[in-house]
Amino acid sequence: MRCVLRSLSLWLATLAVLTAAETVPPHPPVWSFYYAWYDTPAGPKARWSFWADKQVAGQATRWLIPAQPLIGAYDSIHVATTAWHLQLADAAGIDAFLVSWWGGANSSGQAFETVILPAAAKTKVKVALNCELAQFHAEVPKLAEQLSGILLRTKDQPGYLHVDGRPVVYLYQVPFAPKLTPATFTQLRTAVEKRVGPVWWAMDKIAYQKGSYGVPAAWRQTPGIDALGFYGTFSVKRISTEAELTPFFRNYAAEVRQTSCKLLLPMHPALDNSRIQPDTAYVIKGLKGATLQAYHRSALAAGADILLLTSFNEWPEGTVVEPSADWPDPYQYLRIIAGWKGKAFTPPPLPVK
Secondary structure, three states: OHHHHHHHHHHHHHHHHHHHHHHOOOOOOEEEEEOOOOEOOOOOOOOOEOOEOOEEOOEEOOEOOOOOEOOOOOOOOOHHHHHHHHHHHHHHOOOEEEEEEOOOOOOHHHHHHHHHHHHHOOOOOEEEEEEOHHHOOOOHHHHHHHHHHHHHHHOOOOOEOEEOOEEEEEEOOOOOOOOOOHHHHHHHHHHHHHHHOOOEEEEEOOEEEOOEEEOOHHHHOOOOOOEEEOOOOOOOOOOOOHHHHHHHHHHHHHHHOOOOOEEEEEEOOOEEOOOOOHHHOOEEOOHHHHHHHHHHHHHHHOOOOEEEEOOOOOHHHOOOOOOEOOOOOOOHHHHHHHHHOOOOOOOOOOOOO
């Protein structure tokens, strides 16, 4: 009889564990902002771009980055380096890269099409356009032509990110006096979708109103937007602790929930823009991953549908999770992200440069 009771107790305990596991909601997707604008004197453009301001006799005169990449400065069109970045993201459970795209204004346009998309196809990580031109456009038809062109060339490739069967486009906007309006977004969306078909539009939108930061009513009422979020807290408010972030995120989430849009909330591992903005510098210390964990908990508490990791490799602002030679554990942030997904992080081999 005792054996029967023990077996029954064991069975009930196992059933309880399985039931609890089934009720735990899946972790939201993690999309990370990724930058492909870097050049070095050893690369095809034979110059420093975003690593240093200029060079004399082949040497940088002033570094623009607060920490050093584990592999040193690199070119964004270097195939092995890009492949390594995607392998790192894959190992950490990052679901997608939102690639900062400036057309032909820097290396990002070439890198996205010829290097990043092919490398993504070899991993589980998907990539999508983070269109930065939307905040600087002078003519909507020209912007629509540029965006339609690259989407026609890339949206059906296996590495491109889709949601609900549609290619994702993130439209970045600065928080203060952004260029895009509800009317010009509608004009842009109509022109692009006429050429490429339906697009899944994620809109960067946050503004101060009525004592808090949220989404302006005109934007909440604009049709065609599938997701609302914003790039970073540091662009609008100098906060970084969980006690500050949780109500801030919840207030923003409450406004997004007035729409049918998905909620995107940012997470930062750290910040140090003192090299590029010395007069208005702001530093958020990483605290060995505690800062990133605070953002993560606050974003989950607010009910984020998708988590925006800002960033994978925006080195001039120091918001990076890409491995750094200046950290005791170069992979410290990627290990944390992997833990969210229940993964054991194993670093891929370093790229051959």
